[in-house]
Amino acid sequence: xxxxxxxxxxxxxxxxxxxxxxxxxxxxxxxxxxxxxxxxxxxxxxxxxxxxxxxxxxxxxxxxxxxxxxxxxxxxxxxxxxxxxxxxxxxxxxxxxxxxxxxxxxxxxxxxxxxxxxxxxxxxxxxxxxxxxxxxxxxxxxxxxxxxxxxxxxxxxxxxxxxxxxxxxxxxxxxxxxxxxxxxxxxxxxxxxxxxxxxxxxxxxxxxxxxxxxxxxxxxxxxxxxxxxxxxxxxxxxxxxxxxxxxxxxxxxxxxxxxxxxxxxxxxxxxxxxxxxxxxxxxxxxxxxxxxxxxxxxxxxxxxxxxxxxxxxxxxxxxxx
Amino acid sequence: xxxxxxxxxxxxxxxxxxxxxxxxxxxxxxxxxxxxxxxxxxxxxxxxxxxxxxxxxxxxxxxxxxxxxxxxxxxxxxxxxxxxxxxxxxxxxxxxxxxxxxxxxxxxxxxxxxxxxxxxxxxxxxxxxxxxxxxxxxxxxxxxxxxxxxxxxxxxxxxxxxxxxxxxxxxxxxxxxxxxxxxxxxxxxxxxxxxxxxxxxxxxxxxxxxxxxxxxxxxxxxxxxxxxxxxxxxxxxxxxxxxxxxxxxxxxxxxxxxxxxxxxxxxxxxxxxxxxxxxxxxxxxxxxxxxxxxxxxxxxxxxxxxxxxxxxxxxxxxxxxxxxxxxxxxxxxxxxxxxxxxxxxxxxxxxxxxxxxxxxxxxxxxxxxxxxxxxxxxxxxxxxxxxxxxxxxxxxxxxxxxxxxxxxxxxxxxxxxxxxxxxxxxxxxxxxxxxxxxxxxxxxxxxxxxxxxxxxxxxxxxxxxxxxxxxxxxxxxxxxxxxxxxxxxxxxxxxxxxxxxxxxxxxxxxxxxxxxxxxxxxxxxxxxxxxxxxxxxxxxxxxxxxxxxxxxxxxxxxxxxxxxxxxxxxxxxxxxxxxxxxxxxxxxxxxxxxxxxxxxxxxxxxxxxxxxxxxxxxxxxxxxxxxxxxxxxx
Numbered sequence: 031x032x033x034x035x036x037x038x039x040x041x042x043x044x045x046x047x048x049x050x051x052x053x054x055x056x057x058x059x060x061x062x063x064x065x066x067x068x069x070x071x072x073x074x075x076x077x078x079x080x081x082x083x084x085x086x087x088x089x090x091x092x093x094x095x096x097x098x099x100x101x102x103x104x105x106x107x108x109x110x111x112x113x114x115x116x117x118x119x120x121x122x123x124x125x126x127x128x129x130x131x132x133x134x135x136x137x138x139x140x141x142x143x144x145x146x147x148x149x150x151x152x153x154x155x156x157x158x159x160x161x162x163x164x165x166x167x168x169x170x171x172x173x174x175x176x177x178x179x180x181x182x183x184x185x186x187x188x189x190x191x192x193x194x195x196x197x198x199x200x201x202x203x204x205x206x207x208x209x210x211x212x213x214x215x216x217x218x219x220x221x222x223x224x225x226x227x228x229x230x231x232x233x234x235x236x237x238x239x240x241x242x243x244x245x246x247x248x249x250x251x252x253x254x255x256x257x258x259x260x261x262x263x264x265x266x267x268x269x270x271x272x273x274x275x276x277x278x279x280x281x282x283x284x285x286x287x288x289x290x291x292x293x294x295x296x297x298x299x300x301x302x303x304x305x306x307x308x309x310x311x312x313x314x315x316x317x318x319x320x321x322x323x324x325x326x327x328x329x330x331x332x333x334x335x336x337x338x339x340x341x342x343x344x345x346x347x348x349x350x351x
Numbered sequence: 352x353x354x355x356x357x358x359x360x361x362x363x364x365x366x367x368x369x370x371x372x373x374x375x376x377x378x379x380x381x382x383x384x385x386x387x388x389x390x391x392x393x394x395x396x397x398x399x400x401x402x403x404x405x406x407x408x409x410x411x412x413x414x415x416x417x418x419x420x421x422x423x424x425x426x427x428x429x430x431x432x433x434x435x436x437x438x439x440x441x442x443x444x445x446x447x448x449x450x451x452x453x454x455x456x457x458x459x460x461x462x463x464x465x466x467x468x469x470x471x472x473x474x475x476x477x478x479x480x481x482x483x484x485x486x487x488x489x490x491x492x493x494x495x496x497x498x499x500x501x502x503x504x505x506x507x508x509x510x511x512x513x514x515x516x517x518x519x520x521x522x523x524x525x526x527x528x529x530x531x532x533x534x535x536x537x538x539x540x541x542x543x544x545x546x547x548x549x550x551x552x553x554x555x556x557x558x559x560x561x562x563x564x565x566x567x568x569x570x571x572x573x574x575x576x577x578x579x580x581x582x583x584x585x586x587x588x589x590x591x592x593x594x595x596x597x598x599x600x601x602x603x604x605x606x607x608x609x610x611x612x613x614x615x616x617x618x619x620x621x622x623x624x625x626x627x628x629x630x631x632x633x634x635x636x637x638x639x640x641x642x643x644x645x646x647x648x649x650x651x652x653x654x655x656x657x658x659x660x661x662x663x664x665x666x667x668x669x670x671x672x673x674x675x676x677x678x679x680x681x682x683x684x685x686x687x688x689x690x691x692x693x694x695x696x697x698x699x700x701x702x703x704x705x706x707x708x709x710x711x712x713x714x715x716x717x718x719x720x721x722x723x724x725x726x727x728x729x730x731x732x733x734x735x736x737x738x739x740x741x742x743x744x745x746x747x748x749x750x751x752x753x754x755x756x757x758x759x760x761x762x763x764x765x766x767x768x769x770x771x772x773x774x775x776x777x778x779x780x781x782x783x784x785x786x787x788x789x790x791x792x793x794x795x796x797x798x799x800x801x802x803x804x805x806x807x808x809x810x811x812x813x814x815x816x817x818x819x820x821x822x823x824x825x826x827x828x829x830x831x832x833x834x835x836x837x838x839x840x841x842x843x844x845x846x847x848x849x850x851x852x853x854x855x856x857x858x859x860x861x862x863x864x865x866x867x868x869x870x871x872x873x874x875x876x877x878x879x880x881x882x883x884x885x886x887x888x889x890x891x892x893x894x895x896x897x898x899x900x901x902x903x904x905x906x907x908x909x910x911x912x913x914x915x916x917x918x919x920x921x922x923x924x925x926x927x928x929x930x931x932x933x934x935x936x937x938x939x940x941x942x943x944x945x946x947x948x949x950x951x952x953x954x955x956x957x958x959x960x961x962x963x964x965x966x967x968x969x970x971x972x973x974x975x976x977x978x979x980x981x982x983x984x985x
Contacts, residue, residue: 245450246445246447246450246451247450247451247452247453247454249403249408249445249451250443250445250451250452250453250513251453252407252408252437253406253408253437253438253442253443253445254437254438254442254464254465254468254516255434255435255436255437255438255439255465255468255469256434256438256464256465256468257431257434257468258430258434260468265453268453268455268456269453269454269455342455343454343455
């Protein structure tokens, strides 16, 4: 098991290395000139040359890359071209917002999606099943921003016009400051995120459960006299879990790199909104940092998934031992 | 003798997309306390659905009739009451112990769960009981194996676990649904013995379902024969199996290879089982019955014999014995001087990540004579399929040589390799998994012509249809998909494809083990006939010694990657030299002696149960009366 985890970590490091080379190359071939962005349209050639020398942009790319990696290993991601703040500080300040959004949303989408999937699979073809599947179709097909705007309109705008405030329109309150305010400010984004994602989980759960419920060992459990609730949860759902864990790992990993649309709609200053401004402003160090951060999240969540998988399935466990 | 389970007029209907499947049609039988009751039938006879619906385990099934068990009607119990019967008073053992055990829980956990589902006992006490049970079904080192997962056990050990679980609450009845079908024959014998032992030790009644007459003849006290969802014959096992009164039972016995002299063709039951979507009005077996009469179009009565046998049939005499099909004389006689394949010192090992490389084939030397059928028998994992693949040139040996028709098969160039592919063909075991379901049959059979660029267009089509004709398929079905064919027909498709390029050697890898007995006989006879006509050489791989003895000229017995015994079929069968061969033979199904029965058919009027009795004035009754009258006159 340790060996398995170590090999996965080594693989993850390799992935991150390749990713860093790739983003670096991307900027090198891009036609934009950072010096122009920093100095503005009216800057003189000399000033721009000065800036390039300061940033090391006049040196060969390999040298630039080596410097970059060297600094990175010391925790130094450089300075933002735009705000001159240290990139690491900038990015780190955004992570709690996105994490709050993603993990809070996860609780909701799992709590909505999995029960719908289980009920649908237990009664295929029934009214409950069709309602559940209808919900899934709506959730999957609605664009996120429409759902978000709808939530804002119905739960913020309309009540406020009528004179009472149900939810704040936007903003973020750190958990440490006030857990209640934190949750209250995040509730709408959570629900919006959950509605979009729960649909995927409902369908996945339904499909998995339908397959598992047809297995011979489910028949054995019933023949043993195990009651139906236990058959559903202890026997069937246990077997249906691994694909759900995989999907969850992929989703969490991707989302921690920024939930762009929802952060924008609800005015949350998370990693996603930082990414949007950084790309728009050609803020090279920030973009690189965000891409690498996203990569780290994906690699870490995959590692967690693989380990969980091994814990869930005895057959994988023996194979990797 | 008290009746433990009394099934009366049980009907099970299962709604499907194609319509309602009438899986079980008005079946009645009674299981006495303490007996071993066998139910035999081919796939689709409704036997599994029948017992599973008794237990409420068939989702969506509609049942009617009654199933009395200890004064309760199982069919009308509330779900919670039925749940408390399941596992505690009646437990079940299923066919495939690997898929029937939950892969993600330890076997101990699964046994404890059953105990705790019905009794309030501490986890510790339940664990002690589980270990005791594992010990009693002779799992070595039971206490340590308690925490092992099902995949860490062998097939036979898994089935022992299932039996331990079934016995955990001392049930009155154990229903075993094909408990040995997925196992090797020697293991099969052990499991049957264990079931018998447990039956006497725990005083349990056993209801066992099997498609295998040989297995049932060994263990059952009484036997019920099912076909097309109906009960055909019921009686003491020796009466039913040694002197069948129903033409279907007789037909099954004739088509079982363990029951026929080697070399004599089997007598298959022609045709295929009736559709359960629209069951026939009269006898379900009528279309395939050699004794069919006009009256068989109406529902047959249940006839009683004085030895207790009950038969649903109009026939009053012993069923006729149709002549075996006449086969053409062989076009090629095998001789020891003319080997087509020569294997010398063949060794095959696979490297393992840790430790010694795994030896799959160990120093094998063997000749396959042109025109013979050489059988390769052994248990699963003994290397028989790998040996066949090495002979076909599909895996390269680690050491040793394989010569095909005098030329070594190692280091072939492209053209030679293609040529070898043409001259050696394979037929696989699973006729369901080995045909691409999205391709038409014509194109599947035509593949060899396409791959070897030998024929195309209309010419290919003509050749394919010729082949279909040769293997007994209707050439008009050229454009059908594999799913539209039955198992036996699919195996014919596989055979047709193998024969397309006039091969010299055909490797048959368990060609009939996935098929029903009556269909097996059809395919075995076809293979025999093709060999005689086309002068083919067969390498016949099977775990079933009875089938091998029936079709093979010589038999090679394999164990652990070695050939332990090689001789003519007679030598191996009658005078086995090796202990392993003797074990295999002892485990093989015994021949069922055919004994003429001295018994009296009781008159219909005395014994009729009313429902089965043609009413007076009914055309059937009239016909019967005419017949009786005629017989009296003549």
